[in-house]
Amino acid sequence: MNVTPPTAPYLRQANQSVDGLMRQVIYALLPGTLVMLWYFGWGIVTNLVMGIGFALLLEASMLRLRAKALSLFLQDYSVVVTAWLLALALPAFAPWWLLLIAMVFAVVIAKHLYGGLGQNPFNPAMVGYAAVLVSFPLEMTRWVAPLDLSFMHISLSESLQAVGATLNQTRWDAITLATPLDTVKTALFSGHTLPLSEAQHLLSAAGLSTEMINLAFLAGGLWLWYRRVISWHIPLALLLALTLSAAVFWLWDAQHYPSPLFHLLSGGTMLTAFFIATDPVSASTTPVGKLLYAAGIGLFTYLIRTWGAYPDAFAFAVIIMNMAVPLLDAYTRPRVYGH
Amino acid sequence: MIKAWQWLQQLIGEHSASFGSIIPPNDHKALSNQQPVRRLRPSAGDELILPLQQHRGDKPKLNVRPGDYVYKGQMLAHADTANSAKNTRCVPLHASTSGTITTIADRPIAHPSGLNDTCVILQADGLDQYGADGLMPALANYTELDSACLRQRIRDAGIVGLGGAVFPAAIKLAVNPQRPVDTLIINGAECEPYITCDDVLMRDKAAEILAGAQIMLHILQADDDPAADSITRRCLLGVEANKPQAISSLRAALAPLDDPRLEVVVVPTQYPAGGEKQLIHALTGKEVPTGGRPADKGIICHNVATARAIYRAVVLGEPLISRYVTLTGAGVAQPGNVDVPLGLRVGALLGATPPDAQLIMGGPMMGLTLHSAQIPVVKATNCILVNPLSAKPAALPCIRCGQCAQHCPAGLLPQQLYWYAQARDFAKAERHALFDCIECGCCAYVCPSHIPLVDYYRFAKAEIQSQRTAKAKAEHARKRHDFHQERLERAQRERTERLAKHKQKAQSHNSGQQQDAIQAALARAKAKKAQQQLQAKASTRNDQEPTA
Numbered sequence: 001m002n003v004t005p006p007t008a009p010y011l012r013q014a015n016q017s018v019d020g021l022m023r024q025v026i027y028a029l030l031p032g033t034l035v036m037l038w039y040f041g042w043g044i045v046t047n048l049v050m051g052i053g054f055a056l057l058l059e060a061s062m063l064r065l066r067a068k069a070l071s072l073f074l075q076d077y078s079v080v081v082t083a084w085l086l087a088l089a090l091p092a093f094a095p096w097w098l099l100l101i102a103m104v105f106a107v108v109i110a111k112h113l114y115g116g117l118g119q120n121p122f123n124p125a126m127v128g129y130a131a132v133l134v135s136f137p138l139e140m141t142r143w144v145a146p147l148d149l150s151f152m153h154i155s156l157s158e159s160l161q162a163v164g165a166t167l168n169q170t171r172w173d174a175i176t177l178a179t180p181l182d183t184v185k186t187a188l189f190s191g192h193t194l195p196l197s198e199a200q201h202l203l204s205a206a207g208l209s210t211e212m213i214n215l216a217f218l219a220g221g222l223w224l225w226y227r228r229v230i231s232w233h234i235p236l237a238l239l240l241a242l243t244l245s246a247a248v249f250w251l252w253d254a255q256h257y258p259s260p261l262f263h264l265l266s267g268g269t270m271l272t273a274f275f276i277a278t279d280p281v282s283a284s285t286t287p288v289g290k291l292l293y294a295a296g297i298g299l300f301t302y303l304i305r306t307w308g309a310y311p312d313a314f315a316f317a318v319i320i321m322n323m324a325v326p327l328l329d330a331y332t333r334p335r336v337y338g339h
Numbered sequence: 340m341i342k343a344w345q346w347l348q349q350l351i352g353e354h355s356a357s358f359g360s361i362i363p364p365n366d367h368k369a370l371s372n373q374q375p376v377r378r379l380r381p382s383a384g385d386e387l388i389l390p391l392q393q394h395r396g397d398k399p400k401l402n403v404r405p406g407d408y409v410y411k412g413q414m415l416a417h418a419d420t421a422n423s424a425k426n427t428r429c430v431p432l433h434a435s436t437s438g439t440i441t442t443i444a445d446r447p448i449a450h451p452s453g454l455n456d457t458c459v460i461l462q463a464d465g466l467d468q469y470g471a472d473g474l475m476p477a478l479a480n481y482t483e484l485d486s487a488c489l490r491q492r493i494r495d496a497g498i499v500g501l502g503g504a505v506f507p508a509a510i511k512l513a514v515n516p517q518r519p520v521d522t523l524i525i526n527g528a529e530c531e532p533y534i535t536c537d538d539v540l541m542r543d544k545a546a547e548i549l550a551g552a553q554i555m556l557h558i559l560q561a562d563d564d565p566a567a568d569s570i571t572r573r574c575l576l577g578v579e580a581n582k583p584q585a586i587s588s589l590r591a592a593l594a595p596l597d598d599p600r601l602e603v604v605v606v607p608t609q610y611p612a613g614g615e616k617q618l619i620h621a622l623t624g625k626e627v628p629t630g631g632r633p634a635d636k637g638i639i640c641h642n643v644a645t646a647r648a649i650y651r652a653v654v655l656g657e658p659l660i661s662r663y664v665t666l667t668g669a670g671v672a673q674p675g676n677v678d679v680p681l682g683l684r685v686g687a688l689l690g691a692t693p694p695d696a697q698l699i700m701g702g703p704m705m706g707l708t709l710h711s712a713q714i715p716v717v718k719a720t721n722c723i724l725v726n727p728l729s730a731k732p733a734a735l736p737c738i739r740c741g742q743c744a745q746h747c748p749a750g751l752l753p754q755q756l757y758w759y760a761q762a763r764d765f766a767k768a769e770r771h772a773l774f775d776c777i778e779c780g781c782c783a784y785v786c787p788s789h790i791p792l793v794d795y796y797r798f799a800k801a802e803i804q805s806q807r808t809a810k811a812k813a814e815h816a817r818k819r820h821d822f823h824q825e826r827l828e829r830a831q832r833e834r835t836e837r838l839a840k841h842k843q844k845a846q847s848h849n850s851g852q853q854q855d856a857i858q859a860a861l862a863r864a865k866a867k868k869a870q871q872q873l874q875a876k877a878s879t880r881n882d883q884e885p886t887a
Contacts (some may be wrong), residue, residue: 007451007794009780010697010726011363011532016742018735018787072733079852118736118788187391231745233351280740285754287352293810329755336772337616337749 024079032217041150042159043092055083145177146209221274233290271331372535374675383465388684396428400798410470435680475656496652502642528613531702539586547590551646670725686712743782753782760799
């Protein structure tokens with residue numbers, strides 16, 4: 001029988017547990033997830049259901065291989081959070097094999113091969129994302145055009161065809177659309193000025209959908225901060241660094257560089273700032289370390305978005321800064337009382 | 340500019356004002372602070388167990404033998420001051436009631452490893468009577484006495500820090516004249532959940548506590564160098580905001596004293612506000628340097644119960660033989676505070692306890708599990724907490740959430756310390772200021788992975804200490820060996836030198852004699868030769884004359 005430990009402290013904070021923290025992260029993801037459901041319909045459902053299913057299976061098999069207590073570790077919800085984040089980051093209607101490969105990289109390689117819960121130096125969801133992004137660029141950039149009440153426009157059977165990788169290319173071409181970030185990048189790479197004015201951008205259908213999604217994730221993230229699951233350091237420093245770097249170039253040449261607002265509300269900005277960069281295991285733990293870590297992510301995101309070859313940059317920015325965490329932690333130790 | 344920088348540091352969470360703490364939702368104090376204090380007196384036949392060592396420091400020397408009859412307040416063991424320094428960390432032990440010493444034997448004491456230690460076993464006769472020399476002479480006119488005399492009285496009364504540290508109070512009051520103490524802090528914070536003995540003491544005995552504080556201020560004053568500028572001294576009584584009755588009682592007792600040096604200060608209710616370093620920081624904004632003492636910053640800190648004990652020892656001549664103890668928890672039939680003679684068994688205070696209950700001496704954050712109800716109440720016992728044993732959630736791996744670091748009142752990185760302790764990387768643990776950990780338990784309280792963090796720190800500290808001891812011993816042995824070796828070599832060298840010298844001396848002596856002998860012989864030979872020649876000449880002359 002497990003009894004109260006014979007050593008102090010005997011008191012524990014009530015309702016403070018790993019699975020409790022993870023569940024709150026999942027609750028905070030719900031607003032953003034619902035808005036994505038509105039715009040991408042079945043594609044988000046299939047991503048989430050299959051992604052989480054694969055992740056749980058992989059987690060269970062890895063726990064079995066490592067001879068760990070299944071009941072204890074499957075209940076910590078950490079793998080559900082990883083899979084959820086990754087499923088939202090991948091394009092809607094992702095084919096099953098893409099999801100599986102991404103999950104293998106996230107759960108098996110990034111998490112369990114490094115020692116499981118709490119031991120992974122890199123953010124598992126971002127490792128999974130980066131692995132499939134560099135391997136399958138076509139599938140990873142095939143974002144379906146966001147449509148209000150998307151369930152009505154793309155049927156379940158068509159969704160299943162897409163997921164089963166049997167949907168023909170013509171239909172894909174009909175339903176996909178370049179994301180705002182892609183549009184900007186294509187225009188700039190071909191030497192044009194920004195294709196749309198600032199106002200046009202913000203009001204275009206694609207622009208509006210990403211803005212709504214980002215605002216919903218922002219709301220969920222603020223709730224997480226209010227619940228003290230995350231501290232303000234990482235989201236604020238990340239968004240501030242991104243805003244500042246975007247502002248410098250936008251003020252210098254607004255014809256070629258989109259505004260800070262565009263960057264804040266495009267792609268996975270809010271999802272990363274509040275949910276991905278804040279993963280405690282792979283982030284810095286000291287106050288100053290957190291600020292530097294997050295500012296680095298914001299800066300690298302801007303650099304890669306603006307001059308890199310990839311549609312969005314958070315996965316690489318996060319992984320790069322993950323590498324710096326041990327150093328940041330070592331050099332930003334807070335002052336100890338009396339020192 | 341500096342202000343802005345400090346503000347920024349504070350905002351980020353790097354500045355001292357943001358040292359962590361926890362605020363448990365329920366302090367469970369109402370369970371035991373509503374009832375009047377019950378005064379327990381030993382009845383005839385009760386066995387009192389008095390461990391010789393109830394304080395931090397050296398064991399006192401026994402004055403009594405089995406079979407002796409002792410009066411209440413009689414000294415059972417005295418501080419051995421003869422052969423050690425003046426400030427020896429030793430206080431005497433007194434009989435808490437009258438009766439017969441039945442035996443002196445090893446008995447279980449309150450110790451994390453459940454060790455036994457030497458105890459005087461006193462069988463009460465139920466009379467509870469002071470003898471002729473039971474009470475020390477009252478020093479009501481203490482203001483005319485010097486500090487050494489008063490400190491001697493405080494030592495003789497066996498007074499130690501009653502907040503739990505049980506450090507001899509007289510030593511704390513002996514300050515370095517080079518660094519005078521300007522702030523006396525009386526600690527009435529009592530921040531741990533459940534414990535209310537100080538709360539109730541402040542309500543009931545506010546005047547005695549204040550009188551004790553005035554005595555301490557006098558002791559500090561009396562040490563002043565008359566030539567130096569006299570410093571202004573103050574005494575801050577820090578009380579947590581969750582004790583309104585204690586605060587008003589202290590303030591009511593303070594008003595008629597009209598002593599501007601004393602001030603009651605309300606500190607926010609948070610754990611561990613009553614930690615010495617934390618309270619000093621809350622009241623003065625100063626930090627005790629690591630490895631240093633509060634006196635280095637001109638501060639000393641005493642518990643309210645210690646202040647009261649000092650008053651009773653000085654003004655009434657009463658040694659420390661009883662104290663307030665909180666009996667609390669779900670497993671206590673009659674929760675409340677009791678005024679207990681030291682040495683009564685914990686079991687005798689509690690009556691019947693549930694069979695699956697856990698006995699804790701102290702509070703739920705830093706208390707010690709008692710493995711037996713036979714363990715006696717000692718000077719350190721502020722609370723007996725009895726709660727049912729509950730199932731402990733299994734520990735998960737650390738997810739580096741940093742909750743522990745946010746709540747650490749010492750500003751440490753508990754997750755890093757845990758990592759290093761687990762990896763037995765003690766050098767790194769020390770570099771991360773392991774020894775600044777006060778083991779308050781905030782980190783383990785908030786840990787979502789339910790890791791018993793403090794156990795890891797205790798383990799690492801103990802390992803480092805034993806390594807240090809082993810190293811010191813090895814170093815000592817090496818030095819002894821080297822010295823021994825050197826001594827042998829020196830002896831050998833000296834012997835050879837001596838021999839050589841002797842030989843040389845003998846030789847030079849010999850050769851000198853021989854030379855002399857040779858010289859003498861030569862001289863003799865020369866003389867002889869010269870004589871012969873003379874004789875020869877003379878004979879030739881004689882020979883020639885006849886022929887002429």
